[in-house]
Amino acid sequence: MRLPAQQQQPPGSEAELRPSADHGEHSYRGSGRLAGKAAVITGGDSGIGKAVAIAYAREGADVLLSYLGEEEQDARDTARWVEQAGRTAVLVPGDLSDPAVCREVVARAVDSFGRIDVLVSNAAYQMSHDSLEEISDEEWDHTLATNLSAMFHLCKAAVPHMRPGSAVIGSSSVNSDMPPPALLPYNVTKAGIANMVGSLAQLLADRGIRANSVAPGPIWTPLIPSTMPPEQVEDFGGDQAPLGRAGQPAEVAPVYVLLASDEAAYVSGARVPVTGGQPIL
Numbered sequence: 001m002r003l004p005a006q007q008q009q010p011p012g013s014e015a016e017l018r019p020s021a022d023h024g025e026h027s028y029r030g031s032g033r034l035a036g037k038a039a040v041i042t043g044g045d046s047g048i049g050k051a052v053a054i055a056y057a058r059e060g061a062d063v064l065l066s067y068l069g070e071e072e073q074d075a076r077d078t079a080r081w082v083e084q085a086g087r088t089a090v091l092v093p094g095d096l097s098d099p100a101v102c103r104e105v106v107a108r109a110v111d112s113f114g115r116i117d118v119l120v121s122n123a124a125y126q127m128s129h130d131s132l133e134e135i136s137d138e139e140w141d142h143t144l145a146t147n148l149s150a151m152f153h154l155c156k157a158a159v160p161h162m163r164p165g166s167a168v169i170g171s172s173s174v175n176s177d178m179p180p181p182a183l184l185p186y187n188v189t190k191a192g193i194a195n196m197v198g199s200l201a202q203l204l205a206d207r208g209i210r211a212n213s214v215a216p217g218p219i220w221t222p223l224i225p226s227t228m229p230p231e232q233v234e235d236f237g238g239d240q241a242p243l244g245r246a247g248q249p250a251e252v253a254p255v256y257v258l259l260a261s262d263e264a265a266y267v268s269g270a271r272v273p274v275t276g277g278q279p280i281l
Contacts, residue, residue, distance in 0.1 A: 164208025
């Protein structure tokens with residue numbers, strides 16, 4: 001399906017996305033797979049994070065949503081769906097490129113839930129550039145701080161509050177394996193997340209904590225029209241995925257559910273592709 005050409009200002013808004021993304025609002029059916037668990041989801045206001053929050057709540061988990069302050073409207077809509085599922089939603093705005101904000105997110109989760117059973121490090125920044133010279137030092141540093149360093153700081157703060165059976169899940173990308181040239185800083189962070197998860201799975205095994213990552217392909221979220229030129233938005237997903245279209249956040253969320261659940265008790269150190277048919281190594 002060809003998408004309409006469009007552009008937004010970063011970080012993007014669900015309300016302005018055309019067509020609207022599907023987060024499973026009217027389709028996801030839970031079966032108690034995360035009953036009684038407490039989850040932290042960064043970037044939980046929109047896109048994949050929103051779909052994961054809805055799925056987790058319908059599976060029985062309480063959820064803390066971390067998001068940028070300018071995304072308050074989207075975050076409140078996500079919280080509404082969580083609460084409609086009968087679960088608690090805790091909203092924590094802040095910029096995760098600041099390590100102190102990462103620690104505050106974890107502290108709020110512990111204050112609210114008493115523990116953390118699932119940490120989903122999903123928040124990300126990207127911007128498209130056609131040349132190396134266009135990438136400023138500030139953008140490079142900000143991208144690495146938001147996408148990669150934040151996961152380190154979140155894990156370091158959260159792990160002492162996680163019990164055996166808990167799970168860390170990072171959002172990697174097909175770009176970690178097939179890096180398009182225009183997204184250089186983003187690609188580096190997504191490869192780093194996959195690598196970090198491999199180390200964490202070994203470092204945390206003796207504590208009974210699992211670590212995995214999900215590697216989505218082209219998924220329709222506000223990140224796309226807010227970071228790519230309109231002509232690329234129009235073609236988004238069509239040429240990249242063998243299935244010939246962009247995926248929806250609702251099509252990614254079930255993998256995050258599996259990795260957070262006790263059904264994945266022997267799955268650690270994995271990178272699970274959700275790419276519409278594009279193989280990754």
